[in-house]
Amino acid sequence: MNDGLKLLAEGVITHNLILFQGLGIYALLRFTKSICTAAKAALVMLAATMTACALVWGTHSLIPHNYSMRLPFDLLIALAAGLFWHKLLAPVFGKDESVDLRAAFFNSALVGVLLAVPEGLPEGPGIFSYGMAYAVGYGVVLIIMAGIRARLELVNVPRPFKGVPILLISAALLALALMGYRL
Amino acid sequence: MSLRRTFIKGLWRENPILRLAIGLVPALGITHLALNGVYLGLATTIVLLAAVLVKILVSEFVSKDVGVFVDLASLTIFTTLLYRLTGNYQPELLVQLGIYLPLVAVNGFVLQRLSVDQPPSARIMDALGMGLGYTAVLTVIGIIREFVGLGQFFGTAVLNGSLTPFSLAATVPGGFVIVGLLIALYNALSGRGGEIDE
Numbered sequence: 302m303n304d305g306l307k308l309l310a311e312g313v314i315t316h317n318l319i320l321f322q323g324l325g326i327y328a329l330l331r332f333t334k335s336i337c338t339a340a341k342a343a344l345v346m347l348a349a350t351m352t353a354c355a356l357v358w359g360t361h362s363l364i365p366h367n368y369s370m371r372l373p374f375d376l377l378i379a380l381a382a383g384l385f386w387h388k389l390l391a392p393v394f395g396k397d398e399s400v401d402l403r404a405a406f407f408n409s410a411l412v413g414v415l416l417a418v419p420e421g422l423p424e425g426p427g428i429f430s431y432g433m434a435y436a437v438g439y440g441v442v443l444i445i446m447a448g449i450r451a452r453l454e455l456v457n458v459p460r461p462f463k464g465v466p467i468l469l470i471s472a473a474l475l476a477l478a479l480m481g482y483r484l
Numbered sequence: 485m486s487l488r489r490t491f492i493k494g495l496w497r498e499n500p501i502l503r504l505a506i507g508l509v510p511a512l513g514i515t516h517l518a519l520n521g522v523y524l525g526l527a528t529t530i531v532l533l534a535a536v537l538v539k540i541l542v543s544e545f546v547s548k549d550v551g552v553f554v555d556l557a558s559l560t561i562f563t564t565l566l567y568r569l570t571g572n573y574q575p576e577l578l579v580q581l582g583i584y585l586p587l588v589a590v591n592g593f594v595l596q597r598l599s600v601d602q603p604p605s606a607r608i609m610d611a612l613g614m615g616l617g618y619t620a621v622l623t624v625i626g627i628i629r630e631f632v633g634l635g636q637f638f639g640t641a642v643l644n645g646s647l648t649p650f651s652l653a654a655t656v657p658g659g660f661v662i663v664g665l666l667i668a669l670y671n672a673l674s675g676r677g678g679e680i681d682e
Binding site for chain 1 (some may be wrong): 505506508509510511512513514542556560561563564584586587589590591597633637652655656657658659660663664665667668669673
């Protein structure tokens with residue numbers, strides 16, 4: 302129980318994929334136009350990550366332990382998980398949905414989670430808690446940033462800072478707020 | 485567009501980081517040292533160029549749908565090769581780069597450039613120009629972060645105690661601020677701002 306909570310705290314706060322590892326920045330910039338879009342992207346990431354973790358768990362005996370040889374397997378697993386949910390969710394989300402599903406499924410955050418799986422974890426159910434913790438952390442940040450972005454629309458930001466710069470600086474402030482938990 | 489202009493556009497007018505805001509993961513995650521920026525930028529350029537050459541060679545024989553899988557396969561193969569070469573010749577650098585070197589295979593910038601439809605010669609010049617523009621900006625970000633955060637220039641201490649380094653700049657949140665400020669500066673110089681390109 303305590304290990305699970307510790308893992309969740311790591312994934313959401315102290316080792317957050319977006320804020321402290323710089324992964325999934327494409328999603329941070331493109332999928333935070335509204336809270337609804339961010340929530341869908343978060344859901345997509347959670348589904349794809351859990352599926353990828355299940356695949357890693359199911360195939361861990363086949364995957365080489367040598368880190369340099371793991372990359373093709375991790376990419377293949379991320380692609381398979383992404384394509385599976387793409388087929389399943391694309392009709393539900395509709396054609397003009399602003400979440401580009403392919404980009405949401407096959408992104409650096411998902412592959413990063415798989416590449417950083419601690420040794421020994423894929424052999425047990427701990428891989429699922431690990432995947433869920435990091436995917437939840439990713440989703441929470443996307444939703445918070447969508448809220449911040451909606452508020453920023455109402456503020457008179459200097460023109461050169463509009464768009465990407467103010468979003469990155471806001472993300473830095475959010476990261477700083479959470480950084481206290483890392484000390 | 486002439487080949488020369490295709491090459492030059494990636495350096496400034498359509499720079500992947502400053503203008504298109506793609507491939508930001510290494511810019512934030514690993515450029516706390518300038519050398520990391522140079523290496524990762526060059527690695528990304530080499531992988532992109534190799535994948536573009538494969539795409540040119542096979543484009544006549546495969547459909548567009550299959551082409552996506554060919555792109556992903558070639559990116560994976562070239563990234564793995566580069567990873568192993570780095571491990572053999574620069575094992576310390578490999579440790580420093582961590583998961584960010586393998587992530588070149590799913591770098592948004594590389595995937596985006598591969599999806600642009602152009603004649604073969606323009607594809608090569610585009611990959612070269614964009615890759616060099618990407619490398620240059622990663623290097624600049626690395627130099628700023630290393631100097632401000634660690635008081636060093638390519639690993640050599642330059643402040644020598646005259647100023648205390650602001651270590652936040654070497655962390656990912658510091659990277660967010662520095663990249664944000666650089667993009668704002670680019671927007672001010674090029675008279676744009678306010679939009680995020682899809």
